[in-house]
Amino acid sequence: MNPVVFEDAFGWLHPADGRIGVVLCNPFGYDALCTHRGWRKLAERLARAGLPTLRFDYPGTGDAAGMEDDEGRVDAWIDSIGAAVRLLRECTGVTRVALVGLRLGATLAAVAAQRLGSVDDLVLLAPPVTGRRYIRELRAHRQGWLSTSAGMGAVPIADDAAYVEAFGFGLHGDDIATLSAIDLMRAKDANAQAPARRVLLLDSSGSNLAATLAAHYTSLGAQVEQGGFEESDRFFLEALYSEEPVEAFSRVSAWLAQDLEKATNIGPNNAPHETPLDAQPYLRLDRHNATEHPVRFGHCFGIHCEPDTPQPGAPAVLLINTGAAHHIGDGRIAVLLARRLAQQGIASLRMDIGGLGDAQPSAPEVTLDVLYSTALRDDAASGADWLAARGHARIAAFGVCGGAFVSLHVSSVHPNIFAAYGVNLQKFTWDGAARSPGEQRMVSSKTYLHAVLSADKWKRALRGQTDASPLRIAAVLIKRIARRALRVVSQRLARAMGRPVAANEACMLLQEIDAKQVQLRLVYGEYDSGLEEAKLQTGASFAAIKGLPHVRAMTLPGLDHALFTREARNAVMDDFEAWLCAESMREAVAASHEHRASAMTSPLANAPAVARAG
Numbered sequence: 001m002n003p004v005v006f007e008d009a010f011g012w013l014h015p016a017d018g019r020i021g022v023v024l025c026n027p028f029g030y031d032a033l034c035t036h037r038g039w040r041k042l043a044e045r046l047a048r049a050g051l052p053t054l055r056f057d058y059p060g061t062g063d064a065a066g067m068e069d070d071e072g073r074v075d076a077w078i079d080s081i082g083a084a085v086r087l088l089r090e091c092t093g094v095t096r097v098a099l100v101g102l103r104l105g106a107t108l109a110a111v112a113a114q115r116l117g118s119v120d121d122l123v124l125l126a127p128p129v130t131g132r133r134y135i136r137e138l139r140a141h142r143q144g145w146l147s148t149s150a151g152m153g154a155v156p157i158a159d160d161a162a163y164v165e166a167f168g169f170g171l172h173g174d175d176i177a178t179l180s181a182i183d184l185m186r187a188k189d190a191n192a193q194a195p196a197r198r199v200l201l202l203d204s205s206g207s208n209l210a211a212t213l214a215a216h217y218t219s220l221g222a223q224v225e226q227g228g229f230e231e232s233d234r235f236f237l238e239a240l241y242s243e244e245p246v247e248a249f250s251r252v253s254a255w256l257a258q259d260l261e262k263a264t265n266i267g268p269n270n271a272p273h274e275t276p277l278d279a280q281p282y283l284r285l286d287r288h289n290a291t292e293h294p295v296r297f298g299h300c301f302g303i304h305c306e307p308d309t310p311q312p313g314a315p316a317v318l319l320i321n322t323g324a325a326h327h328i329g330d331g332r333i334a335v336l337l338a339r340r341l342a343q344q345g346i347a348s349l350r351m352d353i354g355g356l357g358d359a360q361p362s363a364p365e366v367t368l369d370v371l372y373s374t375a376l377r378d379d380a381a382s383g384a385d386w387l388a389a390r391g392h393a394r395i396a397a398f399g400v401c402g403g404a405f406v407s408l409h410v411s412s413v414h415p416n417i418f419a420a421y422g423v424n425l426q427k428f429t430w431d432g433a434a435r436s437p438g439e440q441r442m443v444s445s446k447t448y449l450h451a452v453l454s455a456d457k458w459k460r461a462l463r464g465q466t467d468a469s470p471l472r473i474a475a476v477l478i479k480r481i482a483r484r485a486l487r488v489v490s491q492r493l494a495r496a497m498g499r500p501v502a503a504n505e506a507c508m509l510l511q512e513i514d515a516k517q518v519q520l521r522l523v524y525g526e527y528d529s530g531l532e533e534a535k536l537q538t539g540a541s542f543a544a545i546k547g548l549p550h551v552r553a554m555t556l557p558g559l560d561h562a563l564f565t566r567e568a569r570n571a572v573m574d575d576f577e578a579w580l581c582a583e584s585m586r587e588a589v590a591a592s593h594e595h596r597a598s599a600m601t602s603p604l605a606n607a608p609a610v611a612r613a614g
Contacts, residue, residue: 001043001358003294004054004091005281007083008065010294011056012358013091014043018050020120020260021094023084025105025112026058029169034236035102036326038244040362042100045249049257052092054084061169062328063292063303063335065285069172074108074179081112085119096120098256099196101127103236104134110184113195121259122196122222123252126232129209131182141166145564152527154560155567168331168564185216194222200255202229202248227251240324240366290342295349297386300379301358302351303327305338311345315418315584316392318383319350320403320410322562324366326357329400330562333569337398340573346580349387353379353406371402372430380410388416396580400563400572401426401530404522411518412509419519419583421576424561426530428506428537506537507544514548519583521552523575525559525568 001012024043026032032039039055046053058077060066066076085097098121101109106127113119128134142165145151157163164171171179199222203210214226231245283292289308294301319334321327327350328335334350341348354376355363363370370376384395396419399407404422411420513520524531534553538544542553556571563569 001047001360003281004056004087005283006056006087007080008059008283009056009080009083010063010065010283011054011084012040012043013088014047014053014055015092016047016050016052018052018260019094020051020096020098020256021088021092022046022051022053022098022100022256023081023088023109024053024055025081025099025101025109026055026061027103027105028061030167031103031236032062032105033169033325033328033330034239034242036357037239037324037362037366038235038242038249039102040358041244042249042252044362045253046256049253050260051098051253051256052088052094054088056080056084061332063283063294065283065287068170068332071174072178073171074175074182077108078112078115081108082116085116096259098123098259100252100256101125104128107131107134107182107184110195111182114193117193119196121198121200121256123200123202123255124213125202125248125252126204126229127184127201127210127213129184129213131179133209135164135171135176135180138164138166138171149527150561151564152560153525153558154565155558165566168333168562168569170566184213192220194220196222198222198259199224200252201226202251204229204232225255238324239326240368240371285339285342288339288342290339292338295386296360298379298382299355299360300351300353300382301327301360302349302383302386303338305342305348305350307342307345307347309345310347313584314344314346315394315396315580316387317341317346317348317580318380318387318395318397318407318417319348320380320383320397320399320406321351321353321356322400323371323402324356327352329403331564331566331569333400333563333572336569337573337576340577344577347387347392349383351380351383353383369430369432372405372427372432374409376406377409377413380406381414384410384414384416392416394418394584396421396583398576400424401561404530405430408509408513408520411520412513412516417518419580420513420521421579422520422522423563423572424524424528424530424559425522425534427533428509504537504544510538510545510548510551514550517550519550519586521554521579523554523556523559523572525561526555526557528559528561530561531555 001014004011004013024039026039027035043053043055057064058080060068060070060073060076081099088094088097097119099109099113099119100123101107102125106124109122110124110127113122128137139160142157145167146154146156157165161176162173164176194217199217201210201214201224210226214224218224229245229248231243231248234243235245236242281294285292291306291308293304293306295304317338319327319329319338322329338348338350352359354370354373355361356366380397384397387395393416395416397407397411397417398421399405400423404425405427407420407422408425408428411417510520522534524534534542538553545551545553556575558565558571559568563572
């Protein structure tokens with residue numbers, strides 16, 4: 001697969017020799033983050049079947065230029081599909097083009113196909129038939145999340161008429177009205193045309209809208225095939241748990257290959273000569289005074305964000321995957337932070353490690369044991385090596401959740417990493433099989449206590465409406481209290497005896513990092529389960545950390561675990577920027593003092609100025 005840049009969009013071309021090309025139209029926001037691995041597998045599957053395939057990020061999303069709150073995003077997304085079709089034709093010489101869209105991407109693909117009038121095949125996977133219905137879904141997702149433990153303490157949206165958001169990605173201003181006005185069944189006049197010659201519609205919503213849409217396209221003259229998409233429930237999950245819908249994707253590939261076989265039997269390929277791709281594409285970011293380059297090193301992939309005017313002596317920042325998500329991060333935080341830093345003259349590399357995202361090859365399976373492995377630490381080290389080889393002697397690592405774990409561990413071993421910043425770190429060391437059953441997803445004791453004291457929680461449990469009964473939660477709390485008490489006793493015995501009673505791997509790791517003089521900053525949301533683990537390992541008031549001058553841990557207000565709210569992302573970015581600036585100044589002052597001390601002890605220190613200049 002080859003990276004491509006076109007009209008402020010960023011994408012990947014999966015080459016093949018067939019006459020029919022495919023443009024994959026991304027879902028929006030969190031759907032795109034969850035399904036990235038499976039979506040890439042579809043592109044690879046289609047390319048193996050002889051269909052050159054292009055997948056890409058719309059303007060203002062993913063790695064593309066722009067921000068989500070720029071005006072006219074919905075129209076820009078539809079226009080970018082047309083630009084992708086043109087690029088695919090120019091680069092591969094295909095004579096026919098198919099659009100394959102997922103969720104909102106299916107809706108956009110249908111609208112784009114209607115406007116283009118030159119699309120041969122159209123595949124719609126779980127399409128919202130109306131934009132208004134999709135907006136309602138986003139609002140419902142947001143409200144549902146606020147009612148969970150993950151949303152506790154999150155800042156509510158003050159005006160959802162001006163901003164609609166779900167899981168870190170939103171629509172703003174007039175774009176809400178623009179999307180709400182889209183209705184795929186609206187074109188019913190006598191001159192209306194089908195969006196494509198053939199349409200495959202797979203849906204699992206359980207409503208009659210899909211059947212009505214299929215009938216509508218049939219009335220416009222399209223050959224429509226309709227089916228179910230039962231695997232979608234397992235596909236639209238957090239990236240770690242998302243499963244490729246093998247049955248649905250096999251059907252899509254076979255359906256498109258039918259047309260490919262017919263096209264192949266027509267005669268010799270008289271397609272125009274292929275246009276060579278730019279070997280080193282780049283994305284120009286005038287707003288941020290920077291340029292971004294896709295780069296590969298080993299089996300890893302990254303986006304290097306390079307400022308036009310580098311700040312002298314500034315460190316570079318290594319941005320590491322959040323869990324199993326690809327390199328843009330939840331709420332696109334890695335992209336936002338990289339470009340914000342570029343405006344301050346600071347370079348960065350946001351990277352995919354260990355088969356995640358666009359690293360090669362893609363991991364066949366992603367588990368917690370993979371995400372917390374030493375292999376990912378070593379991959380992150382290769383990212384630091386790449387930055388160091390380009391003159392960045394000092395590097396700061398940044399990560400959220402699993403990325404914080406990798407940042408912590410790579411900072412302990414890599415000579416060029418002088419600072420590490422971790423958000424909502426869940427574990428200091430990985431206990432693997434020793435994890436307690438039922439605690440695959442850790443929840444803070446503060447959240448559990450809130451649930452135990454909730455009258456509504458008890459009522460729902462008595463009605464059998466929840467599996468997480470207050471009694472089960474209370475049992476977990478008792479177990480945690482006992483574990484903490486045991487740790488406190490061990491710490492007191494260690495102080496009394498002058499030696500550790502039991503090894504504390506977390507504290508040993510922090511001591512190693514401190515001895516290496518890495519500036520480590522760990523920040524937590526007040527309801528985050530990682531805070532529970534930090535206090536268990538280091539003491540209720542972080543007592544074990546207080547003796548380590550280079551290590552700090554603290555809470556930031558309004559921080560949800562995955563930084564799904566704008567307020568949480570901005571709080572982290574503000575804190576990181578201020579901290580990085582302070583640490584950089586500290587390093588610069590220390591280097592200056594060291595240089596002066598060296599000069600004073602030099603044989604030339606007391607020589608005349610002219611002699612020293614010579």
